[in-house]
Amino acid sequence: MNWDDLRIIAAVRDEGTYAGASARLRIDETTVGRRLARIQRDLGVLLFDAVDGQRRPTRHCEAVLEHVGVMAAHVAAIDRIKESQPGPVGRLRIASTNAVAEELLAPHASSFLRDHPGLTLQFLTSSGNVKFSRWQADLAIRLRKPEKGDFTISKLGDVRLYFFEPVDRTGGEPVACVYPDELDTIPEQQFLRAKRLTNVRCITDNVRIIRTMIQSHQAVGVLPEHSCEGLFADRSLRATLLPRRRDVWLLVQNHLRRDPATRVTIDWVRARFQETSRA
Template sequence: MNWDDLRIIAAVRDEGTYAGASARLRIDETTVGRRLARIQRDLGVKLFDAVDGVRRPTRQCEAVLAHVGAMAAHAAAIDRIKEGQVGPVGRLRIASTNAVAEELLAPHASSFLRDHPGLTLQFLTASGNVKFSRWQADLAIRLRKPEKGDFTISKLGDVRLYFFEPADRGGREPVACVYPDELDAIPEAQFLRAKRLTNVRCVTDNIRIIRTMIQSHQAIGVLPEHSCAPLLADRSLRATLLPKRRDVWLLVQNHLKRDPATRATIAWVRACFQDSARE
Protein backbone atom coordinates (compact mmCIF):
# COMPACT_ATOMS: atom_id res chain seq x y z
CA MET A 1 0.00 0.00 0.00
CA ASN A 2 1.47 3.32 -1.14
CA TRP A 3 1.60 6.07 1.52
CA ASP A 4 0.77 8.73 -1.09
CA ASP A 5 -2.36 6.77 -2.01
CA LEU A 6 -3.42 6.67 1.63
CA ARG A 7 -2.99 10.45 1.82
CA ILE A 8 -5.48 10.72 -1.05
CA ILE A 9 -8.08 8.85 1.01
CA ALA A 10 -7.58 11.29 3.90
CA ALA A 11 -7.72 14.31 1.57
CA VAL A 12 -11.00 13.19 -0.02
CA ARG A 13 -12.38 12.61 3.48
CA ASP A 14 -11.35 16.09 4.65
CA GLU A 15 -12.39 18.01 1.52
CA GLY A 16 -15.45 16.01 0.54
CA THR A 17 -14.71 16.14 -3.20
CA TYR A 18 -12.09 14.99 -5.68
CA ALA A 19 -11.60 18.62 -6.70
CA GLY A 20 -10.91 19.66 -3.12
CA ALA A 21 -8.48 16.81 -2.59
CA SER A 22 -6.80 17.71 -5.88
CA ALA A 23 -6.26 21.31 -4.77
CA ARG A 24 -5.00 20.25 -1.37
CA LEU A 25 -2.51 17.69 -2.68
CA ARG A 26 -1.66 19.70 -5.81
CA ILE A 27 -2.31 16.84 -8.18
CA ASP A 28 -4.73 16.50 -11.08
CA GLU A 29 -8.36 15.72 -10.21
CA THR A 30 -8.46 12.81 -12.64
CA THR A 31 -5.39 11.40 -10.91
CA VAL A 32 -7.22 11.53 -7.58
CA GLY A 33 -10.17 9.59 -9.03
CA ARG A 34 -7.97 7.06 -10.82
CA ARG A 35 -5.78 6.32 -7.80
CA LEU A 36 -8.76 6.09 -5.47
CA ALA A 37 -10.40 3.62 -7.85
CA ARG A 38 -7.22 1.53 -7.81
CA ILE A 39 -7.12 1.54 -4.00
CA GLN A 40 -10.74 0.39 -3.80
CA ARG A 41 -10.03 -2.33 -6.34
CA ASP A 42 -6.96 -3.53 -4.43
CA LEU A 43 -8.78 -3.52 -1.09
CA GLY A 44 -11.99 -4.97 -2.50
CA VAL A 45 -14.15 -2.46 -0.62
CA LYS A 46 -15.99 0.77 -1.40
CA LEU A 47 -14.44 3.72 0.41
CA PHE A 48 -16.83 6.58 -0.34
CA ASP A 49 -20.49 7.16 -1.11
CA ALA A 50 -21.63 10.22 -3.07
CA VAL A 51 -24.27 12.05 -0.99
CA ASP A 52 -25.60 15.40 -2.25
CA GLY A 53 -22.41 16.02 -4.19
CA VAL A 54 -20.14 15.22 -1.24
CA ARG A 55 -17.99 12.12 -0.80
CA ARG A 56 -18.89 10.46 2.51
CA PRO A 57 -16.62 7.72 3.95
CA THR A 58 -18.11 4.24 4.26
CA ARG A 59 -17.67 2.09 7.35
CA GLN A 60 -14.80 0.27 5.63
CA CYS A 61 -13.21 3.63 4.91
CA GLU A 62 -13.53 4.57 8.58
CA ALA A 63 -11.42 1.56 9.52
CA VAL A 64 -8.79 2.46 6.91
CA LEU A 65 -8.66 6.09 8.05
CA ALA A 66 -8.10 5.13 11.66
CA HIS A 67 -4.86 3.46 10.54
CA VAL A 68 -4.01 6.36 8.23
CA GLY A 69 -4.20 8.76 11.15
CA ALA A 70 -1.83 6.61 13.19
CA MET A 71 0.55 6.32 10.23
CA ALA A 72 0.52 10.11 9.77
CA ALA A 73 1.46 10.57 13.41
CA HIS A 74 4.32 8.08 13.06
CA ALA A 75 5.53 9.78 9.87
CA ALA A 76 5.59 13.12 11.66
CA ALA A 77 7.46 11.53 14.56
CA ILE A 78 10.10 10.25 12.15
CA ASP A 79 10.54 13.76 10.78
CA ARG A 80 11.01 15.00 14.33
CA ILE A 81 13.79 12.50 14.93
CA LYS A 82 15.50 13.84 11.83
CA GLU A 83 15.14 17.38 13.13
CA GLY A 84 16.41 16.47 16.58
CA GLN A 85 13.29 17.88 18.25
CA VAL A 86 11.37 16.53 21.22
CA GLY A 87 7.79 16.70 22.39
CA PRO A 88 4.40 15.60 21.05
CA VAL A 89 3.89 15.55 17.29
CA GLY A 90 0.69 15.79 15.32
CA ARG A 91 -1.96 17.84 13.54
CA LEU A 92 -5.17 18.38 15.49
CA ARG A 93 -8.42 19.68 14.01
CA ILE A 94 -10.48 21.62 16.56
CA ALA A 95 -14.12 22.37 15.82
CA SER A 96 -15.76 25.25 17.69
CA THR A 97 -17.88 28.32 17.23
CA ASN A 98 -16.23 31.44 15.85
CA ALA A 99 -16.49 33.21 19.21
CA VAL A 100 -14.80 30.42 21.15
CA ALA A 101 -11.95 30.13 18.64
CA GLU A 102 -11.39 33.88 18.31
CA GLU A 103 -11.84 34.98 21.90
CA LEU A 104 -10.81 32.01 24.04
CA LEU A 105 -8.37 29.90 22.02
CA ALA A 106 -6.62 32.28 19.61
CA PRO A 107 -5.18 34.62 22.31
CA HIS A 108 -3.26 31.64 23.78
CA ALA A 109 -2.50 29.72 20.58
CA SER A 110 0.83 31.37 19.70
CA SER A 111 2.48 30.56 23.03
CA PHE A 112 1.13 27.00 22.94
CA LEU A 113 2.50 26.37 19.46
CA ARG A 114 5.80 27.99 20.41
CA ASP A 115 6.16 25.59 23.34
CA HIS A 116 5.15 22.59 21.19
CA PRO A 117 6.99 22.92 17.86
CA GLY A 118 5.81 19.50 16.70
CA LEU A 119 2.12 20.40 16.84
CA THR A 120 -0.12 21.98 14.23
CA LEU A 121 -3.64 23.22 15.00
CA GLN A 122 -6.38 23.49 12.39
CA PHE A 123 -9.39 25.53 13.53
CA LEU A 124 -12.76 24.58 12.04
CA THR A 125 -15.20 27.33 12.89
CA ALA A 126 -18.74 28.44 12.25
CA SER A 127 -21.31 30.67 13.94
CA GLY A 128 -23.11 27.62 15.29
CA ASN A 129 -21.78 24.24 16.34
CA VAL A 130 -19.44 22.77 13.75
CA LYS A 131 -20.52 19.23 12.91
CA PHE A 132 -18.33 16.79 14.83
CA SER A 133 -17.62 13.40 13.35
CA ARG A 134 -14.66 11.10 13.04
CA TRP A 135 -13.99 12.56 9.63
CA GLN A 136 -14.35 16.30 10.20
CA ALA A 137 -12.60 17.03 13.52
CA ASP A 138 -10.44 15.46 16.19
CA LEU A 139 -11.67 17.63 19.05
CA ALA A 140 -14.78 19.75 19.35
CA ILE A 141 -15.97 22.36 21.82
CA ARG A 142 -19.72 22.29 22.17
CA LEU A 143 -22.03 24.74 23.91
CA ARG A 144 -24.68 22.04 24.22
CA LYS A 145 -24.17 18.52 25.54
CA PRO A 146 -24.63 15.95 22.75
CA GLU A 147 -27.17 13.26 23.49
CA LYS A 148 -25.06 10.46 22.06
CA GLY A 149 -22.10 9.70 19.85
CA ASP A 150 -19.00 7.57 19.43
CA PHE A 151 -16.65 9.91 21.29
CA THR A 152 -15.48 10.86 24.77
CA ILE A 153 -17.22 13.85 26.31
CA SER A 154 -16.27 15.87 29.38
CA LYS A 155 -17.34 19.20 30.81
CA LEU A 156 -14.93 22.09 30.22
CA GLY A 157 -16.75 24.49 32.52
CA ASP A 158 -19.58 26.95 32.44
CA VAL A 159 -19.82 30.45 31.03
CA ARG A 160 -21.55 33.41 32.64
CA LEU A 161 -24.09 35.24 30.50
CA TYR A 162 -25.07 38.91 30.49
CA PHE A 163 -28.19 40.64 29.26
CA PHE A 164 -27.46 44.09 27.83
CA GLU A 165 -29.85 46.97 27.26
CA PRO A 166 -29.43 50.74 26.78
CA ALA A 167 -29.21 52.57 30.11
CA ASP A 168 -31.37 55.31 28.64
CA ARG A 169 -33.90 54.12 26.09
CA GLY A 170 -35.03 57.65 25.25
CA GLY A 171 -38.64 56.56 25.05
CA ARG A 172 -37.94 54.12 22.21
CA GLU A 173 -38.18 50.34 22.31
CA PRO A 174 -34.75 48.87 21.41
CA VAL A 175 -34.47 46.14 18.82
CA ALA A 176 -34.31 42.70 20.44
CA CYS A 177 -31.59 40.33 19.21
CA VAL A 178 -32.72 36.72 19.68
CA TYR A 179 -31.50 33.28 18.67
CA PRO A 180 -33.02 31.01 15.98
CA ASP A 181 -35.75 28.57 16.97
CA GLU A 182 -33.38 25.60 16.84
CA LEU A 183 -31.50 27.11 19.81
CA ASP A 184 -34.57 27.40 22.04
CA ALA A 185 -33.01 25.14 24.67
CA ILE A 186 -30.00 27.34 25.46
CA PRO A 187 -30.14 29.59 28.58
CA GLU A 188 -29.86 32.77 26.49
CA ALA A 189 -32.95 31.93 24.45
CA GLN A 190 -34.90 30.86 27.52
CA PHE A 191 -34.12 34.12 29.31
CA LEU A 192 -35.16 36.27 26.34
CA ARG A 193 -38.32 34.27 25.78
CA ALA A 194 -39.34 34.77 29.43
CA LYS A 195 -39.08 38.55 28.97
CA ARG A 196 -41.83 38.41 26.32
CA LEU A 197 -40.06 40.90 24.07
CA THR A 198 -42.14 42.76 21.51
CA ASN A 199 -39.62 44.41 19.19
CA VAL A 200 -37.94 41.19 17.99
CA ARG A 201 -36.45 42.07 14.62
CA CYS A 202 -32.95 40.56 14.70
CA VAL A 203 -32.55 36.78 14.66
CA THR A 204 -29.02 35.34 14.58
CA ASP A 205 -26.68 32.82 16.19
CA ASN A 206 -23.66 35.00 15.40
CA ILE A 207 -22.21 36.52 18.58
CA ARG A 208 -20.39 39.29 16.71
CA ILE A 209 -23.63 40.51 15.12
CA ILE A 210 -25.35 40.64 18.51
CA ARG A 211 -22.40 42.47 20.07
CA THR A 212 -22.30 45.04 17.28
CA MET A 213 -26.03 45.64 17.58
CA ILE A 214 -25.74 46.17 21.35
CA GLN A 215 -22.81 48.55 20.88
CA SER A 216 -25.09 50.80 18.84
CA HIS A 217 -27.06 51.48 22.07
CA GLN A 218 -30.24 50.73 20.17
CA ALA A 219 -30.56 46.99 20.75
CA ILE A 220 -30.78 44.43 23.54
CA GLY A 221 -29.39 40.91 23.70
CA VAL A 222 -27.50 38.27 25.67
CA LEU A 223 -23.78 37.57 25.33
CA PRO A 224 -21.29 35.16 26.97
CA GLU A 225 -18.75 36.76 29.29
CA HIS A 226 -15.80 36.13 26.95
CA SER A 227 -17.47 38.25 24.25
CA CYS A 228 -18.60 41.27 26.22
CA ALA A 229 -15.70 42.85 28.13
CA PRO A 230 -15.97 46.23 26.27
CA LEU A 231 -19.72 46.29 26.82
CA LEU A 232 -19.38 45.79 30.58
CA ALA A 233 -17.26 48.94 30.71
CA ASP A 234 -19.74 50.98 28.66
CA ARG A 235 -21.75 53.20 31.04
CA SER A 236 -24.36 53.78 28.37
CA LEU A 237 -25.37 50.13 28.74
CA ARG A 238 -27.00 48.27 31.61
CA ALA A 239 -25.72 44.72 32.16
CA THR A 240 -27.65 42.03 34.06
CA LEU A 241 -26.01 38.75 34.99
CA LEU A 242 -28.26 35.82 34.09
CA PRO A 243 -28.99 33.36 36.92
CA LYS A 244 -28.22 30.40 34.67
CA ARG A 245 -24.86 29.71 33.01
CA ARG A 246 -24.05 28.01 29.72
CA ASP A 247 -22.26 24.66 30.05
CA VAL A 248 -19.32 24.01 27.71
CA TRP A 249 -18.35 20.49 26.65
CA LEU A 250 -15.24 18.95 25.12
CA LEU A 251 -15.61 16.08 22.64
CA VAL A 252 -12.62 13.89 21.76
CA GLN A 253 -12.42 11.08 19.25
CA ASN A 254 -12.03 7.83 21.18
CA HIS A 255 -9.06 6.60 19.19
CA LEU A 256 -7.08 9.75 20.10
CA LYS A 257 -7.57 9.72 23.88
CA ARG A 258 -4.09 8.36 24.62
CA ASP A 259 -2.28 10.20 21.84
CA PRO A 260 0.37 12.53 23.38
CA ALA A 261 -0.39 15.37 20.93
CA THR A 262 -4.09 15.15 21.70
CA ARG A 263 -3.53 15.07 25.44
CA ALA A 264 -1.31 18.16 25.27
CA THR A 265 -3.94 19.97 23.22
CA ILE A 266 -6.73 18.98 25.61
CA ALA A 267 -4.74 20.34 28.54
CA TRP A 268 -4.23 23.59 26.64
CA VAL A 269 -7.93 23.94 25.80
CA ARG A 270 -8.83 23.42 29.45
CA ALA A 271 -6.28 26.02 30.50
CA CYS A 272 -7.78 28.54 28.05
CA PHE A 273 -11.19 28.14 29.67
CA GLN A 274 -9.77 28.30 33.19
CA ASP A 275 -7.89 31.51 32.37
CA SER A 276 -11.09 33.02 30.98
CA ALA A 277 -13.01 32.12 34.14
CA ARG A 278 -10.39 33.87 36.31
CA GLU A 279 -10.42 37.11 34.28
Protein backbone atom coordinates in the same frame (compact mmCIF):
# COMPACT_ATOMS: atom_id res chain seq x y z
CA MET B 1 -8.83 8.42 1.73
CA ASN B 2 -7.85 8.15 5.36
CA TRP B 3 -4.68 6.42 6.51
CA ASP B 4 -6.63 4.43 9.13
CA ASP B 5 -8.83 3.06 6.33
CA LEU B 6 -5.81 2.02 4.32
CA ARG B 7 -4.37 0.23 7.36
CA ILE B 8 -7.62 -1.78 7.56
CA ILE B 9 -7.19 -2.93 3.96
CA ALA B 10 -3.63 -4.05 4.69
CA ALA B 11 -4.64 -5.80 7.92
CA VAL B 12 -7.46 -7.77 6.24
CA ARG B 13 -5.04 -8.80 3.48
CA ASP B 14 -2.39 -9.90 5.98
CA GLU B 15 -4.74 -11.67 8.43
CA GLY B 16 -7.23 -13.05 5.92
CA THR B 17 -10.30 -12.33 8.08
CA TYR B 18 -12.13 -9.42 9.63
CA ALA B 19 -11.60 -11.02 13.04
CA GLY B 20 -7.86 -11.20 12.51
CA ALA B 21 -7.70 -7.60 11.33
CA SER B 22 -9.81 -6.57 14.32
CA ALA B 23 -7.40 -8.21 16.77
CA ARG B 24 -4.38 -6.73 15.03
CA LEU B 25 -5.73 -3.17 14.93
CA ARG B 26 -7.57 -3.44 18.28
CA ILE B 27 -10.87 -2.25 16.89
CA ASP B 28 -14.27 -3.94 16.79
CA GLU B 29 -14.79 -6.55 14.07
CA THR B 30 -18.06 -4.92 12.96
CA THR B 31 -16.18 -1.64 12.60
CA VAL B 32 -13.68 -3.34 10.30
CA GLY B 33 -16.50 -4.66 8.12
CA ARG B 34 -18.42 -1.40 8.09
CA ARG B 35 -15.43 0.74 7.20
CA LEU B 36 -14.21 -1.70 4.55
CA ALA B 37 -17.68 -1.64 2.99
CA ARG B 38 -17.56 2.14 2.91
CA ILE B 39 -14.10 2.14 1.31
CA GLN B 40 -15.27 -0.25 -1.41
CA ARG B 41 -18.36 1.88 -1.99
CA ASP B 42 -16.27 5.06 -2.27
CA LEU B 43 -13.77 3.43 -4.64
CA GLY B 44 -16.43 1.65 -6.64
CA VAL B 45 -14.46 -1.61 -6.72
CA LEU B 46 -14.44 -4.93 -4.83
CA LEU B 47 -11.32 -5.30 -2.70
CA PHE B 48 -11.77 -8.83 -1.33
CA ASP B 49 -13.40 -12.09 -2.42
CA ALA B 50 -14.71 -14.49 0.23
CA VAL B 51 -13.07 -17.88 -0.44
CA ASP B 52 -13.34 -20.79 2.04
CA GLY B 53 -13.85 -18.44 4.98
CA GLN B 54 -10.93 -16.27 4.01
CA ARG B 55 -10.74 -12.80 2.49
CA ARG B 56 -8.66 -12.94 -0.69
CA PRO B 57 -7.50 -9.62 -2.21
CA THR B 58 -8.73 -8.83 -5.71
CA ARG B 59 -6.51 -7.29 -8.38
CA HIS B 60 -7.95 -3.91 -7.44
CA CYS B 61 -6.94 -4.52 -3.84
CA GLU B 62 -3.39 -5.45 -4.86
CA ALA B 63 -3.15 -2.20 -6.82
CA VAL B 64 -4.29 -0.23 -3.79
CA LEU B 65 -1.87 -2.08 -1.52
CA GLU B 66 1.09 -1.16 -3.72
CA HIS B 67 0.39 2.45 -2.84
CA VAL B 68 -0.24 1.54 0.80
CA GLY B 69 3.25 0.06 1.01
CA VAL B 70 4.79 3.29 -0.23
CA MET B 71 2.69 5.31 2.19
CA ALA B 72 3.69 3.05 5.09
CA ALA B 73 7.33 3.80 4.32
CA HIS B 74 6.57 7.52 4.41
CA VAL B 75 4.70 7.13 7.71
CA ALA B 76 7.73 5.39 9.20
CA ALA B 77 9.93 8.25 7.97
CA ILE B 78 7.57 10.76 9.58
CA ASP B 79 7.76 8.85 12.85
CA ARG B 80 11.53 9.21 12.75
CA ILE B 81 11.11 12.95 12.34
CA LYS B 82 8.90 12.95 15.42
CA GLU B 83 11.72 11.46 17.46
CA SER B 84 13.91 14.46 16.67
CA GLN B 85 11.33 16.99 17.88
CA PRO B 86 11.25 18.09 21.52
CA GLY B 87 7.88 17.33 23.08
CA PRO B 88 4.73 15.99 21.40
CA VAL B 89 4.32 16.16 17.63
CA GLY B 90 1.09 16.33 15.68
CA ARG B 91 -1.52 18.32 13.80
CA LEU B 92 -4.81 18.80 15.64
CA ARG B 93 -8.04 20.05 14.06
CA ILE B 94 -10.19 21.95 16.56
CA ALA B 95 -13.83 22.61 15.69
CA SER B 96 -15.59 25.42 17.55
CA THR B 97 -17.76 28.47 17.09
CA ASN B 98 -16.15 31.63 15.77
CA ALA B 99 -16.45 33.37 19.13
CA VAL B 100 -14.71 30.59 21.10
CA ALA B 101 -11.85 30.37 18.60
CA GLU B 102 -11.35 34.11 18.22
CA GLU B 103 -11.91 35.28 21.78
CA LEU B 104 -10.81 32.38 24.00
CA LEU B 105 -8.27 30.33 22.07
CA ALA B 106 -6.58 32.60 19.51
CA PRO B 107 -5.23 35.17 22.03
CA HIS B 108 -3.18 32.40 23.68
CA ALA B 109 -2.44 30.19 20.66
CA SER B 110 0.87 31.83 19.68
CA SER B 111 2.48 31.23 23.07
CA PHE B 112 1.13 27.67 23.17
CA LEU B 113 2.61 26.87 19.75
CA ARG B 114 5.88 28.54 20.67
CA ASP B 115 6.16 26.28 23.73
CA HIS B 116 5.34 23.18 21.65
CA PRO B 117 7.28 23.44 18.36
CA GLY B 118 6.13 19.99 17.21
CA LEU B 119 2.42 20.93 17.22
CA THR B 120 0.23 22.47 14.53
CA LEU B 121 -3.34 23.64 15.18
CA GLN B 122 -6.04 23.93 12.53
CA PHE B 123 -9.12 25.89 13.60
CA LEU B 124 -12.42 24.90 12.00
CA THR B 125 -14.98 27.58 12.81
CA SER B 126 -18.51 28.72 12.08
CA SER B 127 -21.22 30.72 13.82
CA GLY B 128 -22.90 27.44 14.85
CA ASN B 129 -21.56 24.01 15.75
CA VAL B 130 -19.01 22.75 13.23
CA LYS B 131 -19.86 19.21 12.10
CA PHE B 132 -17.78 16.79 14.14
CA SER B 133 -16.73 13.51 12.58
CA ARG B 134 -13.56 11.47 12.55
CA TRP B 135 -12.86 12.74 9.06
CA GLN B 136 -13.36 16.44 9.75
CA ALA B 137 -12.08 17.26 13.26
CA ASP B 138 -10.03 15.80 16.11
CA LEU B 139 -11.41 17.93 18.94
CA ALA B 140 -14.63 19.90 19.13
CA ILE B 141 -15.90 22.48 21.59
CA ARG B 142 -19.67 22.37 21.82
CA LEU B 143 -22.11 24.71 23.55
CA ARG B 144 -24.74 21.98 23.64
CA LYS B 145 -24.18 18.45 24.95
CA PRO B 146 -24.53 15.87 22.16
CA GLU B 147 -26.93 13.06 22.94
CA LYS B 148 -24.63 10.36 21.58
CA GLY B 149 -21.74 9.72 19.24
CA ASP B 150 -18.58 7.71 18.63
CA PHE B 151 -16.37 10.01 20.69
CA THR B 152 -15.40 10.85 24.26
CA ILE B 153 -17.29 13.76 25.80
CA SER B 154 -16.55 15.68 28.98
CA LYS B 155 -17.64 18.96 30.49
CA LEU B 156 -15.11 21.65 29.68
CA GLY B 157 -16.53 24.34 31.94
CA ASP B 158 -19.30 26.87 32.09
CA VAL B 159 -19.55 30.42 30.83
CA ARG B 160 -21.22 33.40 32.51
CA LEU B 161 -23.90 35.13 30.46
CA TYR B 162 -24.90 38.82 30.49
CA PHE B 163 -27.99 40.64 29.30
CA PHE B 164 -27.17 44.06 27.86
CA GLU B 165 -29.61 46.90 27.35
CA PRO B 166 -29.24 50.63 26.69
CA VAL B 167 -29.55 52.86 29.76
CA ASP B 168 -31.29 55.60 27.80
CA ARG B 169 -34.51 54.44 26.15
CA THR B 170 -35.85 57.81 25.13
CA GLY B 171 -35.35 56.82 21.49
CA GLY B 172 -37.98 54.11 21.80
CA GLU B 173 -38.10 50.38 22.50
CA PRO B 174 -34.73 48.81 21.56
CA VAL B 175 -34.56 45.98 19.07
CA ALA B 176 -34.41 42.57 20.78
CA CYS B 177 -31.77 40.17 19.47
CA VAL B 178 -32.83 36.58 20.03
CA TYR B 179 -31.63 33.15 18.95
CA PRO B 180 -33.29 30.85 16.36
CA ASP B 181 -36.09 28.53 17.50
CA GLU B 182 -33.82 25.46 17.40
CA LEU B 183 -31.85 27.01 20.30
CA ASP B 184 -34.89 27.37 22.57
CA THR B 185 -33.31 25.20 25.29
CA ILE B 186 -30.18 27.30 25.86
CA PRO B 187 -30.13 29.61 28.94
CA GLU B 188 -29.78 32.73 26.79
CA GLN B 189 -32.98 32.09 24.86
CA GLN B 190 -34.95 31.01 27.92
CA PHE B 191 -33.98 34.23 29.71
CA LEU B 192 -35.02 36.34 26.72
CA ARG B 193 -38.37 34.55 26.41
CA ALA B 194 -39.06 35.05 30.11
CA LYS B 195 -38.62 38.82 29.67
CA ARG B 196 -41.44 38.81 27.08
CA LEU B 197 -39.68 41.30 24.83
CA THR B 198 -41.97 42.94 22.30
CA ASN B 199 -39.63 44.38 19.67
CA VAL B 200 -38.10 41.07 18.53
CA ARG B 201 -36.75 41.84 15.08
CA CYS B 202 -33.24 40.36 15.03
CA ILE B 203 -32.79 36.57 15.00
CA THR B 204 -29.27 35.11 14.81
CA ASP B 205 -26.95 32.53 16.36
CA ASN B 206 -23.91 34.73 15.63
CA VAL B 207 -22.78 36.46 18.83
CA ARG B 208 -20.69 38.97 16.87
CA ILE B 209 -23.86 40.29 15.23
CA ILE B 210 -25.55 40.55 18.64
CA ARG B 211 -22.55 42.39 20.09
CA THR B 212 -22.50 44.86 17.19
CA MET B 213 -26.21 45.51 17.63
CA ILE B 214 -25.75 46.08 21.38
CA GLN B 215 -22.87 48.50 20.74
CA SER B 216 -25.25 50.67 18.72
CA HIS B 217 -27.14 51.41 22.00
CA GLN B 218 -30.37 50.58 20.18
CA ALA B 219 -30.64 46.84 20.90
CA VAL B 220 -30.78 44.33 23.74
CA GLY B 221 -29.34 40.83 23.83
CA VAL B 222 -27.46 38.17 25.77
CA LEU B 223 -23.76 37.46 25.28
CA PRO B 224 -21.27 34.97 26.76
CA GLU B 225 -18.66 36.64 28.94
CA HIS B 226 -15.82 36.09 26.47
CA SER B 227 -17.73 38.15 23.89
CA CYS B 228 -18.31 41.14 26.19
CA GLU B 229 -14.97 42.93 25.79
CA GLY B 230 -15.47 46.69 25.91
CA LEU B 231 -19.16 46.48 26.79
CA PHE B 232 -18.81 46.53 30.59
CA ALA B 233 -16.98 49.86 30.45
CA ASP B 234 -19.65 51.44 28.24
CA ARG B 235 -21.70 53.64 30.60
CA SER B 236 -24.50 53.82 28.05
CA LEU B 237 -25.17 50.12 28.59
CA ARG B 238 -26.55 48.20 31.57
CA ALA B 239 -25.28 44.63 32.10
CA THR B 240 -27.24 42.03 34.07
CA LEU B 241 -25.67 38.70 35.03
CA LEU B 242 -27.96 35.78 34.18
CA PRO B 243 -28.68 33.32 37.01
CA ARG B 244 -27.73 30.35 34.81
CA ARG B 245 -24.44 29.68 33.05
CA ARG B 246 -23.86 28.05 29.68
CA ASP B 247 -22.23 24.60 29.86
CA VAL B 248 -19.41 23.95 27.42
CA TRP B 249 -18.49 20.42 26.29
CA LEU B 250 -15.32 18.94 24.85
CA LEU B 251 -15.53 16.15 22.27
CA VAL B 252 -12.45 14.04 21.54
CA GLN B 253 -12.07 11.32 18.94
CA ASN B 254 -11.71 8.01 20.78
CA HIS B 255 -8.57 6.95 18.93
CA LEU B 256 -6.76 10.12 20.11
CA ARG B 257 -7.49 9.93 23.83
CA ARG B 258 -3.99 8.71 24.72
CA ASP B 259 -2.12 10.59 22.01
CA PRO B 260 0.50 12.90 23.66
CA ALA B 261 -0.15 15.79 21.25
CA THR B 262 -3.88 15.55 21.88
CA ARG B 263 -3.44 15.42 25.65
CA VAL B 264 -1.28 18.56 25.67
CA THR B 265 -3.81 20.39 23.49
CA ILE B 266 -6.74 19.29 25.66
CA ASP B 267 -4.95 20.57 28.78
CA TRP B 268 -4.39 23.93 27.05
CA VAL B 269 -8.03 24.23 25.99
CA ARG B 270 -9.20 23.35 29.51
CA ALA B 271 -6.89 25.97 30.99
CA ARG B 272 -8.42 28.65 28.77
CA PHE B 273 -11.93 27.89 30.03
CA GLN B 274 -10.83 27.51 33.65
CA GLU B 275 -9.26 30.98 33.53
CA THR B 276 -12.52 32.39 32.22
CA SER B 277 -14.54 30.66 34.95
CA ARG B 278 -12.26 32.02 37.69
CA ALA B 279 -12.25 35.59 36.38
